[in-house]
Amino acid sequence: MRTVWIIARREFRRYFTRPVGYLVLFLYLFVLGLIVNNGLQRAYAFSLFQGAPPPDAEIVIGPMLTLLVFSIPALTMNLLAGEQASGTLELLLTAPIRDWELVAGKWLGGFLFVVVLLALTLIYPLALHLLTEPGLDWGPVVSGYLGLLLVSAALLALGVAVSALFRSQVAAFVVTLALFLFLWMLSSLAGAGSPSEGLLRYLDFGNHFYTAFFRGVIDLQGVVYYLSVTAFGLLVGTVIIESRRWRG
Amino acid sequence: MIEARDLTKYYGRRLALDHVSFQAHKGEIVGFLGPNGAGKTTTMRILTGYMPPSDGDAWIAGHHVVDESLEVRRHVGYLPENIALYDDLTVWDYLAFMGQLRGVPSLDERIAEVLERVNLLDRSESFIGSLSRGMRQRVGLAQAILHRPEVLILDEPTIGLDPAQRVEVRELIREIGQEHTVMLSTHILSEAQELCDRVLIIHQGRILAEDTPAELELRVRGAQQVRLEVGGEAPAEALGPRLSALPGVLRVATPTPNHLEVELAPDTPHDVRPALARAVLEAGYDLREMCTVSLSLEDIFLQLIRDEQAEPADTAASDAAPTPTPDEEA
Numbered sequence: 001m002r003t004v005w006i007i008a009r010r011e012f013r014r015y016f017t018r019p020v021g022y023l024v025l026f027l028y029l030f031v032l033g034l035i036v037n038n039g040l041q042r043a044y045a046f047s048l049f050q051g052a053p054p055p056d057a058e059i060v061i062g063p064m065l066t067l068l069v070f071s072i073p074a075l076t077m078n079l080l081a082g083e084q085a086s087g088t089l090e091l092l093l094t095a096p097i098r099d100w101e102l103v104a105g106k107w108l109g110g111f112l113f114v115v116v117l118l119a120l121t122l123i124y125p126l127a128l129h130l131l132t133e134p135g136l137d138w139g140p141v142v143s144g145y146l147g148l149l150l151v152s153a154a155l156l157a158l159g160v161a162v163s164a165l166f167r168s169q170v171a172a173f174v175v176t177l178a179l180f181l182f183l184w185m186l187s188s189l190a191g192a193g194s195p196s197e198g199l200l201r202y203l204d205f206g207n208h209f210y211t212a213f214f215r216g217v218i219d220l221q222g223v224v225y226y227l228s229v230t231a232f233g234l235l236v237g238t239v240i241i242e243s244r245r246w247r248g
Numbered sequence: 249m250i251e252a253r254d255l256t257k258y259y260g261r262r263l264a265l266d267h268v269s270f271q272a273h274k275g276e277i278v279g280f281l282g283p284n285g286a287g288k289t290t291t292m293r294i295l296t297g298y299m300p301p302s303d304g305d306a307w308i309a310g311h312h313v314v315d316e317s318l319e320v321r322r323h324v325g326y327l328p329e330n331i332a333l334y335d336d337l338t339v340w341d342y343l344a345f346m347g348q349l350r351g352v353p354s355l356d357e358r359i360a361e362v363l364e365r366v367n368l369l370d371r372s373e374s375f376i377g378s379l380s381r382g383m384r385q386r387v388g389l390a391q392a393i394l395h396r397p398e399v400l401i402l403d404e405p406t407i408g409l410d411p412a413q414r415v416e417v418r419e420l421i422r423e424i425g426q427e428h429t430v431m432l433s434t435h436i437l438s439e440a441q442e443l444c445d446r447v448l449i450i451h452q453g454r455i456l457a458e459d460t461p462a463e464l465e466l467r468v469r470g471a472q473q474v475r476l477e478v479g480g481e482a483p484a485e486a487l488g489p490r491l492s493a494l495p496g497v498l499r500v501a502t503p504t505p506n507h508l509e510v511e512l513a514p515d516t517p518h519d520v521r522p523a524l525a526r527a528v529l530e531a532g533y534d535l536r537e538m539c540t541v542s543l544s545l546e547d548i549f550l551q552l553i554r555d556e557q558a559e560p561a562d563t564a565a566s567d568a569a570p571t572p573t574p575d576e577e578a
Contacts, residue, residue: 006348017336087332091391094296094328095349096321245299 003097004105011079011109020078021113024071028117035063036124040131054132058214060124061144065209068114068152069184073176075113076159079106080237081172084244093245103237107160107230114152118145140216147213150226151205155180157233164240205229249274249399249429250295254304257290257453264290266453267304272446274398277425279444280433287453288433289329292403295431296326309398322350325392325428329403331384335377339368339387342376343394350395362390366420382413389417393424400424402432406439418443437548441465449552456552467548473541474521476508479534484508490527496520 015021039059047054080103083089092102122145129136159176166172186204201207208226212219250272257265265287272278280288294301295308297317305312311319334342340359347355363369366386371379376387385405392400405421406414421430421443434440440447441461449457459467478487484502491510492500497520501509512520521538528535 002351003349006345010345014336087328087330088334090293090298090328090332091326091346092349094298094321094324094326095346096318096351097349098318 003101004108007097007102007105008108008112011106012112014109015075015113018078020074024074025117025120028067028071029120032060032063032067032121032124036060055128057125057128057136057141057144060121060128061141061148061214064118064121064144064148065151065206068148068155069180070177071117072110072114072152072155072159073173073180075110076156076163076176077169077173078163079110079160080163080241081166081169085167085169089244093241099241100234100238103160103164103234103241106163107156107234107237110156110160111153114156115149118148118152137216140214143213143216143218146218147209147222150213150223151209154205154226154229154233157230157237159233161233161237161240164237164244249276250278250306250308250431252291252295252304252306255291255294255301255306256303257287257294258302264453265294265301268450268453268455269304270448270455270458272399272429272431274429275426276445277421277430277432277443279440279447280431280450281435281437281440281447282433282450283435285452286435286450288450289403290453291450292326292401292431292433295320296324296401297321322395323398325395325397325400327385327388327392327400327402327405329407329433331388331391333376333384333387335375338373338375339363339379339390340372342387343390346391347394352395358394362394365393365423366390367416382409382416385409385413385417386420389420389424393428398429400428400430400432402430404433404435406434406436414439437464449548451552474510474512474524475537475539475541476510476524476528476535477537478506478508478528479536480532483528483531483533487528487531487533490531491524494520494523494527496523 015024036059039055043055043059080089083092093099125136125138125141129138158179159172162176162179163172166175183204184206186200187207189200202225205226208219208222212222250270252271253269255265255268256263268287268291270278280291282288293299295306295313297313297320300314305314307313308320309323311323313320334345337345340363343359343362344355347359352358359372360369363372366389368383368386368390371383376384379387385408389402389405392402402421406417409417418439421432424430425443432443434443441464444461447459447461447464448455449459478484484505484507487508488500488502491497491508496513496518498511498513501511503509510520510524521540525535525538
């Protein structure tokens with residue numbers, strides 16, 4: 001575990017020595033800011049006409065999943081692909097660390113960065129709380145952020161696995177994003193009443209979020225789903241790294 | 249310290265290593281000498297636990313390289329060919345990262361000690377990306393000895409360095425070799441002679457010979473030629489028999505009427521050149537030029553293969569192998 005932490009810390013710091021970390025932070029917060037601003041104005045306009053209730057955390061948390069889907073490929077693309085392209089993987093694989101420790105460390109480094117990213121967005125719920133009467137219902141905020149953390153853990157693990165497959169960061173980015181979009185659209189692929197509908201809805205990672213965490217429900221099935229996907233991604237990543245040794 | 253038994257490695261269907269066996273003892277510097285693609289890097293990657301062999305076994309400090317890979321990696325320091333480093337880290341931070349991964353005790357003092365050793369203490373705060381090729385190589389060496397490994401595996405440690413840097417790195421390796429078992433690979437003959445206690449000559453995945461530097465020296469000297477350019481009327485016919493009669497001369501070839509190639513017998517104790525010069529002058533010809541030509545590594549391989557009476561297919565294949573650089577570089 002010590003090794004995992006050493007690799008994670010290095011990876012976390014690395015986001016701040018290269019432009020990609022700042023770029024993701026900037027774009028994420030900027031776009032989120034625009035969307036929240038838009039939502040606030042709409043809510044204000046409605047309240048003038050109809051005396052609608054004040055906006056709740058949905059206008060902040062709603063777009064955040066979408067933004068993560070586009071941000072996380074940029075965070076994971078370099079994790080293992082970069083080491084392979086530069087050749088630095090060779091020294092890591094000849095250091096006394098297990099392959100899963102390497103993969104888990106890379107994942108944890110990315111996760112720490114996402115934690116920082118999500119923590120920075122807390123400013124919006126906080127602002128809403130101060131701007132509205134009688135303040136925010138914090139229940140959905142807590143479950144929403146918990147859901148976002150779980151989604152991030154799962155997506156990062158998949159991203160790390162894809163990154164292990166490639167030497168090219170661009171290839172890793174594109175394939176990761178395509179994989180995310182595919183998993184995201186599984187629910188809409190399911191025809192109503194078809195035998196595979198239940199399965200496809202279960203595999204869709206957005207589904208668990210929007211039907212539960214987003215609505216203030218901490219759903220055990222969703223927690224299990226996200227943790228399983230995380231474990232699956234890390235396992236696949238480890239197997240890919242291990243197979244590199246055999247392929248030479 | 250290092251024992252390899254029948255290491256065999258296939259890449260797909262291509263045979264890269266063919267039953268390679270050898271040993272290296274404590275405090276020895278063992279050299280792997282061979283042209284590019286001979287199987288040096290493959291062997292080293294197996295020994296460092298980077299990849300498993302297709303067949304055969306190897307032990308380092310008594311640990312099996314596949315079954316006890318983590319234990320092996322703890323005992324080995326490795327400098328890969330063309331070492332890749334993290335350019336976004338400073339020298340110090342890089343060594344700190346590698347040292348933490350390897351669990352080196354009292355790391356700060358050890359890093360300072362190692363940097364002093366490789367003469368980089370004044371560059372410890374420089375980013376690796378800004379270092380010269382030679383300095384990067386020294387960072388690689390620092391990384392390899394950081395955890396005080398019993399066995400050091402250095403893949404082409406002097407490749408890509410200029411002559412001054414090369415001398416520097418060799419000095420360093422010799423120093424390090426006093427306390428560690430060192431296995432290094434090179435395609436430079438003189439480097440192997442100079443550095444190693446024992447030299448394994450490897451070609452096309454097979455070990456052709458195992459020499460001490462003295463034996464290697466003998467092979468090289470035995471493979472020397474003296475080329476003469478002589479002025480005058482048709483000197484070749486007249487001089488050929490005369491020169492072949494001299495002691496120490498094996499045979500004389502005459503590629504053109506004015507050029508003679510004198511092949512020296514191996515193990516000739518004395519210098520034949522003065523006698524050659526006198527013979528030319530006494531016969532009444534002008535000696536325009538005389539030079540000694542050492543045979544290249546590739547020629548020695550060919551000779552070794554002939555000695556082994558290998559199949560013709562083998563010899564033909566080695567002809568197509570890339571020609572190594574001659575050994576006259578430093």
